[in-house]
Amino acid sequence: MEYLIDAKGKKLGRVAQEAASLLMGKNSPDFERQRLSENKVVIENASLADISSTKLETKEYEKYSGYPGGLVYEKMKRIVEKKGYAEVFRYAVLGMLPANRLSPKMMKNLTIKE
Numbered sequence: 001m002e003y004l005i006d007a008k009g010k011k012l013g014r015v016a017q018e019a020a021s022l023l024m025g026k027n028s029p030d031f032e033r034q035r036l037s038e039n040k041v042v043i044e045n046a047s048l049a050d051i052s053s054t055k056l057e058t059k060e061y062e063k064y065s066g067y068p069g070g071l072v073y074e075k076m077k078r079i080v081e082k083k084g085y086a087e088v089f090r091y092a093v094l095g096m097l098p099a100n101r102l103s104p105k106m107m108k109n110l111t112i113k114e
Contacts, residue, residue, distance in 0.1 A: 001039055007089075008045040012055075016092035019043060023097065023106040036102055040109045046085040047114040056080065061091060086112040 003022050007015045021027065025037025059076040079087055089112050097103040 003039060003041050005041065005043045006045055007043055007049040009048065009050055011050050012088065012092055015043060015049060016089060016096055019089075019093050019110060020096035023093070023109055033098075034102075036105055040111070042111045042113065043089055044113050046089050046112050049085065049089075051076075051085075051088075085114055 005015055005018055005022075019041045022039050022041050023037065024033075025031050025035075025039055027039075028037065031037075056077045057075065060073045061076070061079065063072045063074070064070055065072070076088060079091075090107070090110070093110060094103065094107060097106055
């Protein structure tokens with residue numbers, strides 16, 4: 001089943017939580033945590049979401065290359081400039097999914113349009 005979420009005027013976390021819940025299949029009566037749901041989620045108007053300027057300036061994402069000294073922090077504003085608002089939504093939804101082998105498969109069912 002395909003679901004459409006309009007992010008226009010909504011907060012980033014609220015949209016990400018709704019998308020993560022649908023990707024996990026928590027809305028269906030036959031929900032099983034260990035089974036991949038067939039739900040596909042489309043988030044539209046990602047660039048029109050309500051993200052405050054303070055959050056753009058202060059929110060940091062970290063990446064680690066696996067090597068000593070390889071820890072890198074990037075601000076949300078920089079990520080938006082480089083990759084767009086879709087990447088910020090992708091990070092938010094991924095953080096709300098369970099950390100298991102199903103989460104990459106769930107993320108393939110997510111489409112974000114700016």
